[in-house]
Amino acid sequence: MAENLLEEKIEFVTASAGTGKTYRLVETVFDAVMDGSARPEGIVATTFTESAAAELRERLEIRFYGAQRHREVIRLREGYVGTVHSVCLEFLKRFAFEAGLPPEVGVLDENEGIHLLNQAMDEVLGSQSTVELMELARRIGQYDAWKDSYFYQDTIGSLVGAARANDIALERLVEMAAASWSEMQSLLDPPVDVDLDAGLASAIDAALRDMPEVPGTKGSQDYRRFLVGVRKQLDSGLPWSQWLKLSTETPKKAEIDASDPVRIAASRFEEHPQFHADLETYLVTVFDIAARVGDRFQALKRERGVVDFQDIEKEMLDLLRTSETCRETLSEEIDLLVVDEFQDTSPIQLALFSELGKCAKRIVWVGDVKQSIYEFRDADPQLIMDAVAGAKKLAPLDTSWRSTPDLVKFANALFAAPFKNRIDLPEDETIIQAHRALSSEAPASVEIARISSGLFNKGNGKPKALTNARKPEVFADLVEDILNRAEPITVKSSVSKENPLGKTRALRTGDLAILVRSHKQAQAIAGALNGRGIEVAIASAGLLSTPECRLAMACFRRLLDPRDSLATAEIIAFENEHPTEEWIEQRIRFVREAEEKGEDPSRWGLEGDLVSPALVWLEESREEEPIDLLSPLRLFDLACVAADASRIVARWGATTEHFRQREANLEQLRRLFCDYQDRCANLGIPATTMGLLAYLAEVEKRGEDQQALDPGADAVHVSTYHGAKGLEWPVVIVADLDSEIRSRLYSLRSVNLASDKKIQLSDPLADRGLRLWLNPFGKSGSDTLDKMEDSETGRDSLRRAEDEELRLLYVGITRARDRIVLPLETGMEHPWLNLVGAPADALLGLEESGVVSFDGSNSLSVRVADFLWKEPPPLPEPASEIDFPIRADQRTEKLLASLVPSGQPAIPGASIGEIIEFGERLAWKGNPDPGTVGDVMHRIFAVEILNPESDEGVRLQRISDLLAGYDLESHLEPSTVAATVDRYRAFVKEQFSPISEQVEVPFSYLNESGQRVSGFIDHLLETEAGPVILDHKIFPGKREDWEAKALSYSGQLQTYAEAVGSAGHPVTTRIHLVTAGAILEVQP
Amino acid sequence: MEPGRMICGPEGLLNALEVALGLPPLPGSSEIERLISYREALQEYLKNDPSAFYQRSFEAESFSSSRVLLRWRDELRLAGWAAELEAGEPSPSRLTTFGAVERAASEEEAFLSGPAERIDRILTALKSGLRSGIDSISVVDPMASLPSKWRELLEALGAQYEEGMPDKPFAPPGSQLHFLQGRLLGIEGSGERAGDDTIRIVEGGSEVDLARAAAQNWTDSGSLLNAVLLVPPDGRSRLNEFLGQRDLSLVGGTEGNPGGVLSQLLPLSLRLLWGPFDPQAWLEFLLHPVGPVPRGLCFRLARAINEMPGRNNREWRRAIERAREKAADDTHQTARIETAISEWFDLPEYPREEGAPTEAVVDRVSRLARWMKSVGLAKQADDPEAAQSWLFTAHAVESFARAIGQLERVIPQDLDRLISLWLSGAERGARSLAELGGPVTLSSPGQVLEPVPDLYWWIPSASGVRRSPWTSGERNWLSSQGVNLVSAEALLEAEENAGYRAVLQATDSLTLFVPTGPEASRAAPIVTRILAELESSPTEEAISLIQVEPISVHPLPEPQRWWQLSDSSLLIPRESESFSSLSKAIYSPYQWLFSYQAQLEAGVLSGFGVDSDARRSGTLLHELAGKLLGPDPVSGEPQSVWAGMDQGAVLAWIEREWPAILAEWGAQFLLPGHEANRNRLLHTARQSLWRLVESLQSAGVTEVEVEKKVSGVPLGDGELNGRIDLVARSPKGIAVIDLKLGGKTMRETELKENRHLQLAVYGHLLRETEGIDPHTAFFIFRNFALLTRTKEFFPDAYPVSLANEGDASEWSGCWGEFLQVWDWRKSQFATGLIEVTTGDTEPDRTPPLEHWKAPDGADTYNDFDALTGWLRTS
Incomplete structure (x- = not known):
């Protein structure tokens, strides 16, 4: 229900x-x-x-x-x-x-998550079991010897993640290990009760015996060495990839017979009970560990009050x-x-x-x-x-607002049938119509670039494939061609419901995107485009290796440490005012002279023949700023501003656009500083320069130091297909259509355990499970792997991979607004494109521009052009000038916008007028903090002056409470304080006969220079003779110091006097020395 | 403004009233103290009611649970709720719990000092007839957005509510701004005049563009005396950078990140509480720009930890000894060193999982506070501003100690949380003051209460919604008791209206600076409203506003294969050479130039760091092998116990020694999260060390010297020195073994090509000092492979033959070849020619022996890569 x-x-x-x-x-x-x-x-x-x-x-x-x-x-x-x-x-x-x-609850960032997961793994895996797992992993190909890296950590991490992503209880993982093994085992030859190790050992021994000690050929020498090596390992567990290798490896012809028994013995590895045991143990172990790690990982996060996504x-x-x-x-x-x-x-x-x-x-x-x-x-x-x-x-x-009618038609023709056939998608969910219209002069929306190496195999005459080094150059030719043609594209904002035609303008660099399959490929194409002087926007790592970031970091390091001679040299090199050889020679001379004279070599760049403006400014900043007290971020800002990093970077050129990219990279680096400090603040850990450098190193090691990517940059966007999702460009080149389709059979898979049952929306994950198959042989092919791939699971895995690839292709092809360009390499297979079926054949068969009909009704114009690889042209000369934001020539001194009265210096020439001692000293016991006494006395004076009629008992209680509130009850007697206040009040009344009194009077005014002065006046009297300002000071000093002390406040009192002003009468200002019971008139 | 008038927010009003009414601060008024006190109360309550609604969250993490519950409690109290309400008729269970917690607390509990209590005290004082000194008060916040307790106070003060909204547009009729203001006031106006510049929304992909556009705008505007800039304090320092570049007045501000350098000392020193010894934490503590340990000692100890990541080990002791020697004549310095050692080094560590006794943590915090106070007092005379910072932080650290003192025991997670809380209220680092001539800067739109000719709004943003935690049932019950919580809608409306009010005060122009880059994820309501109301978009791209000038381009130098120094006499021969310097001279002359002639080296910060990387792993395995094969640790005499060991004995020895080696040499491997690295290393150690011993045994080796230092061997005009990992002696002869973590293929190639220079250098050194031709070998830990040229000395070694024709002797052939190549290099140096063997250049000259050309990847580990030129596509 x-x-x-x-x-x-x-x-x-x-x-x-x-x-x-x-x-x-x-x-x-x-x-x-x-x-x-x-x-x-x-x-x-x-x-x-x-x-x-x-x-x-x-x-x-x-x-x-x-x-x-x-x-x-x-x-x-x-x-x-x-x-x-x-x-x-x-x-x-x-x-x-x-x-x-x-x-x-805080959200754990990815790196912290990995760290916690590792910690959980540490705690779950004792030393002994880790070592055993490592040995097992080596035997079954779950170890990369080149990187010295074991796969189990990633596998356990994936299992923990997948279990949670599919809402699978961790305790169920072990049964899933068993199921995975059971599936795999059913495809393997059953184990035999024969000592296959002994058989192999004796076959190897026999082969070594039968082969000459030093065979005549290098191949046989290598084979013999191989046999010796594996024989040594056989007792302690030979990796199964070595069994496989033994089953296929041969020496040279002369010794081949001797090796036959080895190949035969080794080829029985699939029947080896230990082979089965190893695979099963590994699976059960990692699933079991994953369950325990998952528990511990959750507990660790709970302890820290954090969650991950x-x-x-x-x-x-x-x-x-x-x-x-x-x-x-x-x-x-x-x-x-x-x-x-x-x-x-x-x-x-x-x-x-x-x-x-x-x-x-x-x-x-x-x-x-x-x-x-x-x-x-x-x-x-x-x-x-x-x-x-x-x-x-x-x-x-059913209406596309994005693409031209031909592009819409093209996508319909390509995808309607395969989506229907493959995933049973009704055609009305694929076929749409275009809202946009296009003028008859508009260029073709679909282009095919027939790319080729231009080389042919001598034997069969077939075209040679483009190498990885050459392909990007062909793409660069293609991009140059498109940019040079500068054909019109439609301005997006000009298309409306009422105006489907919109307006056009010539294509710009930023209107073009290239979609590729891998980041590596994207980098290669970006490199080739850069080599033609074409600006590129690409999401890529390597931020910290860019020259601009290296410069900024050098400035940062130099600001912190003037003895960092490497940073100093880098700044000089990046400033680029002197040829490299010149500054090196200068450096050597400077160091030698400094050594001879016993002087400090860290002055290099600041004096002598070579003076670097950036170093001088950095040094000035070191002297002017409290370097030791600044946070890493503030230091970074200071370093970049002081060295004028922006200007240095701008001078490198080659274009204004490139300069903008460099500046954006500097901003990106700054963001890493912010991230570090935010992270530290959130975790309650200290943000230090050393910690920051360690953080940056970690970010770089993980390849997460992404360069800035400005989506609005006038640059060719090079992106992966996945990265392009949700985006669109006027012209899109969809590359890598010749990609192979690979199944993910040996990756962790989530499966529906009740595939015949309709899922219940009320509990859609009720039947989810996880499966993991292992490939014990690395990249080597084998019959065993063939069997797995030919199994129903293997075929299903491939089918799912193909479906996913089809959807990815759809995403790529539908990114274009005006034109799409399909680079197709002549004479090569295009498995990815072929997923769409017949339309691919039509496209691949096109040799010249014309109208193409896909299914009889769907026809559209396609432009075809050839691009053969040729030597890339030399890099164009950089512009001699670029645009740089205007700066002032120099900075002028300015007054502060606001003043704090207490910060005002004494006025020269101020004098002391009347000095009246009206009572006893305020006696206190012990050594209370004078600041605290001042605070409490201000409050007491305020309330007492405002409420002169208070009942004695009430006021003593009030004073007592106040003293207690400041922990001063053991230092001051309430009655003493009350007497002090009374004497003051009586004195004020007698001396000034105030018409009115105000306490803690706020004020704010602009002085003659326009500076805002704000503060509070302790006690302000309105008298017949004009306003009187009284300022309470706790000063327990000697009588002879009173005047000097009072005069030191003359600047402060002057601001009070200015604030109060007076039309007719002068304002008088006085200091009330509370502890002395005296008032001194201060005449500014 | 005439004296006696002031504009303030809620906190300012409470402070002013407390001063005027003579009210002391409430006990435990620091946020941390209140929090800990409420946490105690909640914990106490759980003893009676273990199933209280907050129990699970509290057990998961008590501090944030307490903090949130305290906030709820304060909001309830401000809304007029009191514990007594719960005593009457049955209330919803969560509210009953709040009441019970409140009633169980004694009057002195620090948490009973929230804003509601402060208001209550003030109200009591006012009711007793005390004068506040306030004659009149106007409130611009809508009444509906204020909690009832606040309304009660304002009523007692006779407050008038004035929303401060103008009743008509201030901007000139016909302008776009006038039109907008009319729309905001709900007045249907005539059509807007597009593009009249009275409204500008400046959009920029980065803060840099926006700041430059603002600076440009203000440069063009001339006087800014009548302008108001809305910008939060932490957004100002960035803006200032660009104002300064145009010689405009700075707007002042504070650093955006919590915790200045002084404040960081608290977490830095508290990290040292926890065991096992954390080398990275110690490095950060020692290398922090300020700290209680004298600088000289800091650097020495940091170097010791960097060299040998462990505590109280050989290097550590040596560092302290040297610092003492250096300060021997300076009693003051000596005293500082001894104080630092006793105050900071000889302190116990506590296992993270068990936590630390409260007293120990309080003691540690108090030490820091004491030291900070002493520095602050010492600075008072010469640098009162700095002294104030020190004393302020010392005071805050003391308050932290007080708060911690309330806990029963301290566990690391709690401590981290409290530090995080403390840091958020700690000193915010450097401050800068606004300069005269710039706009008046305000922090929030609510502060714009009077007409402003030109209003600038820097990066307006939307604040988050504080949704009510109460269910409708709870709200209804509260309402029935007269407790009405302020609704989220009222708060949102107040915020929105404050923004509108600011815009309505603009008489001439309104300019908003709005980011569009990746950081800008939340559209500000005011911007959305403006865009919705205007037919023609007033947006402009920041970059189009920035005035530029041409600057001449001077591309970075491109990589070139050769550098030609004009003065070759600068390249003086070195008096002492080693394998490293010779190798650099041959394969990386530019590195040789930078290291040995120009003496360039990275500063301490870049060079320091503890990571479980390959270098550290290699060092550990070296140490392990050295300890097994080296001299007797007591007598210092050579020993040969290893010679009688079988595999089991070697493995047992490793098990026994491994923990100590780790603690002494690789403490970072003992930290949480490093078990995998540690075990991988142990795995390698187990497999390789036995193979090494086995090889030595089968070679009949009777004695092994470890880290043998050989010096003074003549070479050219100087001498050759070296330190050999292992020198093995047997009746058959002598062999040098160089230990490597990995790189088997590379070493094999070297042997095949007669380029195993390191072994040749050691071979030559030994021959010249001992008069014997030694055998040579590389031992690769990861592959447990002993690579040699022949099996003469090590019968079970892996021999690598010379690939081509040449002198196939173990090392002298290589040495001979090296001398030829070295002469070739020296002749280049003599003419000032330096080869820059980076991967970005193509070699164009070959050495006299072609196979001695720099191999690929020769510059992979290279400190100097920024100095050798950049490709034009960089």
């Missing part, structure tokens, strides 16, 4: 690429609020990225403001619009006590399942639950949305299963399709 209710509430909208998904979401929410079916604060809308959430929030608010529904905007902010994680975190914080979580989902799911209060409250509150990009929902998120959906009155899921490309990150497209199968399907969004 619950299931039906839930499914009945769900509306699913398919939104193909570019069909106005965000618009639809906004309208859905707006309509619901306007028709009263949802309160604004009852909206929960989740998206997958922060930027998408920000855009949705902004567009919703503009929509409501535009309709003059201002109050609804405010109420909408009480609702929940954000990423899945941010929304869940909000809920978890709100219901923390129901969830049993710390209510200020997976915990947020899992905790939220558990909260919804277990807390009646939470469910009741949310059921009262949630009117509409909207989920964007539903296809990217992970299994646990699906369960989460189902639970949350039970609380919502209405549910709208928007997504496109064709764009589900995160299977490697736990998304399961099949699960999603099963989930939406029972939902009420609304009409798919």
Whole structure:
């Protein structure tokens, strides 16, 4: 029943690429609020990225403001619009006590998470079991000898993560290890009860005996050495890859017969009981360890009061399942639950949305299963399709607002059939129509670039494949060609509902994107483009290795440590005022002379023949600023400003755009400083320079030092296909269409254990399981591996990989607004493109421009051009000048904008007028802090002056309480204090006969220079003779020091006098020495 | 403003009233003290009611639970709730719990000093007839956004509520700003005049662009005396950088990050509480710019830890000894060193998992406070400002000690949390003051209460929503008791209105600086509203506003294969050479130039750090082998116990010695999270050390010298020195063994090509000093492989033959070849020619023996890579 209710509430909208998904979401929410079916604060809308959430929030608010529904905007902010994680975190914080979580739970960053996971692994794995696991891992190919790295750590980490991502109880992992092994074992030859080790040993011994000690050929020598090596290892456990190698390796012909028995004996490894035992033990061990590590990892996070992203989902799911209060409250509150990009929902998120959906009155899921490309990150497209199968399907969004009619037609032709055939997707969920129109002069929307090495194999005459070094150069030619053609593209903002044609302008560099399969490939293409002087925007690591960041870090280090001669040299080299040889010679001379004279060599660059402006400024900063007291971030800012790093960097050229990229990189580096300090503050650990350097080193080691990526830069965008999701460009080159399709058979897989059963939306993860198969042989092929790949599981794994690749291709092809360019290498296979079937053949067969018909009805113009590899041209000369923000020539001294009276220096020439001693000294016991006495006495004077008529008992009690509140009761007697106050009051009355009195009088005024002066006057009297200002000071000094002390406050009193002013009468200022019982007139 | 008037926020008003009414501060007024006190109360309550609603969260993490519950409690109290309410009719269970916790607390509990209690005291004082000195008071916050306790106080003071909203637009009619103001006031105005510059939204992908655009704008504007800039204090220092570049007045501000350098000393010193010894924590403590340990001793100890990451080991003791020797003639310095040692070094460590006794932590914190206070007092005469910082921080540290003193026992997680809390309220590092001539800077839009000609708003943002934690049932019950909590909607509306009020005060222009880069994830309500109200977008790109000038381009030098020094006499021969210097001269002449001639080296900060990397692993295995094969630790005499060991005995020896070796040489491996590295190393040790011993045994070695230092061997005009890992002696002869962690393939290649220079250097050194031709070998730990040229000395070694024709002797052939190549190099140096053997250049000259050319990757580990030129595509 619950299931039906839930499914009945769900509306699913398919939104193909570019069909106005965000618009639809906004309208859905707006309509619901306007028709009263949802309160604004009852909206929960989740998206997958922060930027998408920000855009949705902004567009919703503009929509409501535009309709003059201002109050609804405010109420909408009480609702929940954000990423899945941010929304869940909000809920978890709100219901923390129901969830049993710390209510200020922090979110663990990825690195800290890895560190904690390692710690959990440390604690779970004792030394002995680690060593045993290492030995086992070496035997079954779970070790990379080159990197000296064992795979089990990653595997355990993946298992812990996957168990949580699929809501699998950790204690069930061991049964999944058994199931994994059982699946694998069923494909292996059964173990035999024969001592195969002994057989192999004797075969090797015989071979060594039969072969000459020093064979005649190098090949046989190597083989013999190999046999000797493995024979030594055989007793202590020979890796199974070595068994495989023994079963295929041969010496040279002369000795080949001797090796036959070895090959035969070794080839029986699959029947080896130990082979079976090793695989099983390893699987059971890592799954079992993962279960225990997972427990410990959770405990460690709890102890620290933090959660990671997976915990947020899992905790939220558990909260919804277990807390009646939470469910009741949310059921009262949630009117509409909207989920964007539903296809990217992970299994646990699906369960989460189902639970949350039970609380919502209405549910709208928007997504496109064709764009589900995160299977490697736990998304399961099949699960999603099963989930939406029972939902009420609304009409798919059927109009592309993004692409030209031909591009829309092209995507329809390419993908409608394969999506239908492969994943049974109805055609109306793929085929859409274009809103945009195009003039008849517009260039073709689809281009094929026939790329080639231009070389042919001598034997068969077939074209030679482009090498990894040459391919990027061909892409650079292609990009240059497109940029040189500068054909018109349509201005996005000019296209509207009413004007589908829009306006055009010539193509710019930033209008072009290249999509590739790997970061490595992206880097290679970026390098080739840079080599042509073409600016590139690319998400890439290596920030800390860029010259601009090296310069900034050198300035930072030099600011901290003038003896860092390497940093000094780097600054001089980066300043680039002297040829390298010149400054090196200068350095050597300087050091030698300094040594001879016994002087400090760290003055190099500051004096003598070579003076570096940056070093001089840094040195000045060292002298002027409290370097020792600045935080790493402040030091960094100071170093960059002092050395004028921006100007140094600008001079490197080669273009203004490149300078902007360099400046953006400096900002990115600064962000790392901020991140470090924020992280330290959150964790309660110290933020130090050393800690910072260690942090930067760690970030660099992990390859997380990403360079700045400006999406608006006028540069060719080079991105991976995955990175391009959600983005669009006028012209897109879709590269790497010749990629191989690889299954992920030996990666951890999440599976549906009841594949024949329809999933229950009320508990969609009830039948989830995990499977792991091992490849014990590394990269070597073998019959064993062939069997696994030919199995049903193997074929299914390949099919899933192909489906995922098809969706990725769809994402790539639909990024283009005006034109798409398909680079196809002549004579090569294109397995990826071939996933679309017949249309691929049509494209691959095209040799010249023309009209292509895909299925008889779908035809469009395709431009075809050839690009043969040729030697890249020399790098163009850099511009002689670039634009740099204007600066002032120098900095002028300025007055401060505000003054604090107490900070004013004494006025020269000020004098002491009347000195009146009106009473006894205020006696105190011991050594109280004078500052504290001052504070309490100010309060006592204030209240006593304002309330002169207080009852004696009440006032003594009040004074007593005040003294106690400041821990002064043992130092001062209330009656003594009261007497002091009384004497003062009596004196004031007698001496000044005030018309009125004010205490703690605030003031604020602009002085003659325009500076703001603000403060409080302790006691202000209005008298016949004019205002009198009295300032209380606790000064227990001697009588002879009174005048000097009072005069030291003349500047402060002057500001009071200016604040009070007086039309006719002069303002007099006096210092009240509280402890002395005296008043001194100060005449400024 | 005439004297006697002031504009203030809630805290300012409470302070002023407390002074005027003579009220002392409430006990335990620091946030940490209140928190700990409430935590105690909650804990106490759990004893009676173990299933209290907060129990699970409290057990998971008591401090943040307490902090949040205390906030709820304060909000309830401000809304008029009191524990007594719960005593009457049955209330919802969570509220009953709050009441019970409150009632169980004694009157002295520090948590009973929140804002509600402060207001209560003031109200009592006012009711008793005391005068506040306040004649009139106006409130600009909407009444609905104020808790009832505040409303009660304001009523007692006779406050008038004035929202401060103008009743009509101030901007000139017909302007875009006028139009917007009309819309904000709900007045239907005539059409906007687009592009009249009365409203500008300056958008920038980075803060740098925005700051430059602001500076440009203010340069163009001329006088800013009538302008107001809305910018939070921590956003100002960045803006100042760019204002300074245009010679504009700085707007002042504070550093954005909590905890200045002084404050960091608290967490730094408390990290030393925990065992096992954490070398990285000690390095950070010692190398912090300020600290209680004299600088000289700090650097010596830091170097010791860097060299030998462990405590009280050989290097550590040596560092202290040397510092004492250096200060021997200076009694003051000697006293400082001894104080530092007794105060900071000889303190116990506590296992993290067990925590530390409260007294120990308080003692540690108090030591720090005492030291800070003494520094502050010493500075008072010469540098009162600095002294104030020191004393302020010392005072805050003392308050931290007081707070900690309330705990029963201190566990690391709690301590970290409390430090994090403490840091957020600690001194915020450097401050700078605003200069005259700039705009008036305000921190929030709510502070704009009077007309302003030009209003600038730096990065407006939306604050988070504070949603009510109470269920509808709880709210209803509270309401029935007259306790009405302020709704989230009222707070949001107040915030929104404060923004509108600021915009409405602008008479001439409104300029907003809005980031669009990756950091800008949350659209500010005011920007959204403006964009929604105006038909024509007033946005401009920051970059288009920045005035630029041409600057001549001077590209970075590109890599070149050769440098030609004009004065070759600068390259003087070295008096003493070693394998390292010779190797650099041959394969990386530019590194040789920088290291040995130009004497360039990284500073201490870059050179220090403890990581479980390959270098450290190699050192540990060296030490392990050295300890097994080296002299008797007591007598210092050579020993040969190892010679009689079998595999089991070697493994047992490793088991026994490993912990001590780690503690002494590689304490970082003992820290949590390093078990895998540690075990991998142990695994390597177990496998390799026996193989090494086995090889020595089978070679009949009777004596092994470890780390043998050989010096004074003539070479050219100077001499050759070296330290040999192992020298093995047997009746057959003598062999040198160089120990390596990995790199088997590389060493094999060297042997194949007769380029195993390190072994040749050692061979030559031994021959010249002992008169015997030694055998040579590399031992690779990771592969447990003994690589030699022949099996003559080590019968079970892995022999690597010379690949091509040449002198296939163990090392003298290599040495001979080296001398030829060295002569070739020296002849280049003699003419000032330096080869820059980086991967970015192609070799164009070959050495006299071609195979001695620099191998690929010769410059992989290279401190000088920033100095050898950059590709133009960099």
